[in-house]
Amino acid sequence: MHAFIALSKKEINQMTRDYKIVWLPIVFILLGLTQPIMMYYLPVILQSAGGVEGIMIDPNMAKPEGGEVLASTLNSQFDQLGIIILAVATMSIIQGEKANGMMAFILTRPVSISSYLNSKIIIHYILAVICMALGYAVSYGYSAYLFTTVPMTQAIWALVFYCVWLLFVITFVAMMSTFFTSPAFIALISIVVLFICRFTAGLHPILDVINPASNSLYATNILMTGKVGTWYGINVIVTLLLVLLMIMTMQSFIAKKKF
Amino acid sequence: MRLEIKNITKKFKHKTAVNGFSMVIDANECVGLIGPNGAGKSTLIQIIADILYADEGEVLLDGQKNSSMKHQIGYLPQYPNFFSWMTAFETLYFMGTLSGIAKTELQKEIPLLLEKVGLGKEAHIHVGTFSGGMKQRLGIAQALLHKPALMIMDEPVSALDPIGRREVLNLLKEIKKETTILLSTHILSDAEEICERFVVIKNGHKIEDATKSELLKRHQESAIFLMIRKEDFKWLTMIEHLPYVKKVESCGNGFKVFVDYLEGDAHRLLQHGLDAKVLFTKFEVGIQDNLEEIFLELVV
Numbered sequence: 418m419h420a421f422i423a424l425s426k427k428e429i430n431q432m433t434r435d436y437k438i439v440w441l442p443i444v445f446i447l448l449g450l451t452q453p454i455m456m457y458y459l460p461v462i463l464q465s466a467g468g469v470e471g472i473m474i475d476p477n478m479a480k481p482e483g484g485e486v487l488a489s490t491l492n493s494q495f496d497q498l499g500i501i502i503l504a505v506a507t508m509s510i511i512q513g514e515k516a517n518g519m520m521a522f523i524l525t526r527p528v529s530i531s532s533y534l535n536s537k538i539i540i541h542y543i544l545a546v547i548c549m550a551l552g553y554a555v556s557y558g559y560s561a562y563l564f565t566t567v568p569m570t571q572a573i574w575a576l577v578f579y580c581v582w583l584l585f586v587i588t589f590v591a592m593m594s595t596f597f598t599s600p601a602f603i604a605l606i607s608i609v610v611l612f613i614c615r616f617t618a619g620l621h622p623i624l625d626v627i628n629p630a631s632n633s634l635y636a637t638n639i640l641m642t643g644k645v646g647t648w649y650g651i652n653v654i655v656t657l658l659l660v661l662l663m664i665m666t667m668q669s670f671i672a673k674k675k676f
Numbered sequence: 677m678r679l680e681i682k683n684i685t686k687k688f689k690h691k692t693a694v695n696g697f698s699m700v701i702d703a704n705e706c707v708g709l710i711g712p713n714g715a716g717k718s719t720l721i722q723i724i725a726d727i728l729y730a731d732e733g734e735v736l737l738d739g740q741k742n743s744s745m746k747h748q749i750g751y752l753p754q755y756p757n758f759f760s761w762m763t764a765f766e767t768l769y770f771m772g773t774l775s776g777i778a779k780t781e782l783q784k785e786i787p788l789l790l791e792k793v794g795l796g797k798e799a800h801i802h803v804g805t806f807s808g809g810m811k812q813r814l815g816i817a818q819a820l821l822h823k824p825a826l827m828i829m830d831e832p833v834s835a836l837d838p839i840g841r842r843e844v845l846n847l848l849k850e851i852k853k854e855t856t857i858l859l860s861t862h863i864l865s866d867a868e869e870i871c872e873r874f875v876v877i878k879n880g881h882k883i884e885d886a887t888k889s890e891l892l893k894r895h896q897e898s899a900i901f902l903m904i905r906k907e908d909f910k911w912l913t914m915i916e917h918l919p920y921v922k923k924v925e926s927c928g929n930g931f932k933v934f935v936d937y938l939e940g941d942a943h944r945l946l947q948h949g950l951d952a953k954v955l956f957t958k959f960e961v962g963i964q965d966n967l968e969e970i971f972l973e974l975v976v
């Protein structure tokens with residue numbers, strides 16, 4: 418336990434040194450801001466800047482609900498740019514220390530591989546959740562201000578489901594970071610796989626049960642309709658099991674000293 | 677702490693780095709692992725430190741697997757690497773907490789230890805600005821921090837200047853009394869100073885394992901070294917034909933006379949010389965190579 422705490426503290430210190438603790442929240446706040454503002458001003462922008470004749474803005478076009486705006490923050494900002502940024506921000510969490518020998522050096526101490534891995538994943542997950550929640554809160558505020566207010570319980574449930582998906586994202590990037598040595602490759606493969614997960618979510622009900630990205634879909638469902646959808650309990654359990662499986666894979670990979 | 681290495685084999689893709697290596701180091705023994713570059717020293721040391729994974733064989737510390745005895749092992753890598761953003765004090769504090777040392781003890785011990793390895797003034801400077809030698813000193817400090825019963829050091833003094841080298845050797849001499857030490861090096865004079873026993877490794881095989889005196893004795897030449905005045909040189913041509921003299925060889929300012937039975941023949945030769953009225957300026961029975969020569973003989 419003492420090792421886990423010491424490693425976590427080190428991880429936080431390192432984040433502070435890298436200013437990750439500053440820029441990552443700012444990026445997510447900007448992402449959260451973009452969606453409601455863009456949706457609100459898009460007709461105005463088109464009207465004034467478009468300038469091409471023939472464009473007609475339907476004045477009777479229905480103004481979107483606050484929930485829809487918030488949902489589109491999740492699936493068109495956080496699930497796209499957000500994932501890319503998270504993958505880049507976490508790509509070297511293990512690879513970096515693997516490359517400079519610090520991981521092997523730390524493991525010559527009586528430190529278990531699991532406390533080493535868990536400290537990394539948990540701290541980065543907490544940071545990701547905080548950043549995402551900040552961005553989400555800003556988006557919530559602007560949606561309420563510019564459109565309609567989303568019920569608080571719905572917003573919070575959506576956040577909870579989204580955080581389950583986020584856990585999968587961070588663990589997956591960490592796993593890639595354990596397996597591969599090139600940071601660019603780690604980021605690329607993480608982004609590709611996570612995007613595939615995200616885009617296949619909602620295609621087929623059976624596939625959805627085992628797809629961790631369905632959690633993101635549930636979040637948007639809650640915001641748009643107030644309902645989660647079917648099988649969400651099983652999906653959450655499957656996602657958590659996948660996360661556990663990935664952590665165990667990483668552990669045995671490091672234990673066999675294949676790095 | 678007793679270290680047993682049993683039949684370790686480690687293969688990399690194109691090369692077998694360590695091949696069926698076994699040895700036993702008794703508690704509080706200091707052993708020098710010697711070998712040319714690429715002999716497998718570092719690989720073996722990393723296996724003992726549980727950084728690399730042996731394909732075959734096992735490493736036992738007091739009868740237990742090395743992976744469960746990490747709190748008793750102090751390890752110094754060949755090129756110690758630290759988090760560049762930590763200060764020397766923070767590095768030791770971090771490493772100490774990982775070993776489970778209490779905070780109060782760390783606060784007390786670290787300044788003393790830094791003083792000991794000659795980093796007293798640099799305690800609060802970032803490691804990123806340290807020179808290679810300073811990092812090496814910090815590496816030694818972290819290996820000593822948790823007072824291990826076994827120290828494994830990969831080239832502990834190779835990167836240090838003569839002053840640092842002296843300090844570190846003195847430090848090692850000090851801890852030697854209660855610590856088992858295994859150090860790898862290719863600088864023999866350093867190893868000679870603190871180690872009693874030498875293990876020579878070449879191409880992953882153990883080719884020699886002996887104490888210093890055994891090693892010297894084993895590689896003693898059955899020869900007599902003598903120096904005589906110029907006017908007596910004709911005597912040398914005489915002794916060349918003696919039945920017990922195998923060969924006479926010029927060596928530096930003197931001559932090496934190779935014989936069969938060192939002691940008896942030395943006596944006869946000396947008597948012969950005295951009878952011929954030769955004035956010996958130097959007469960030495962048994963020529964000992966120094967460790968360096970023995971090492972070269974073994975590995976080349």
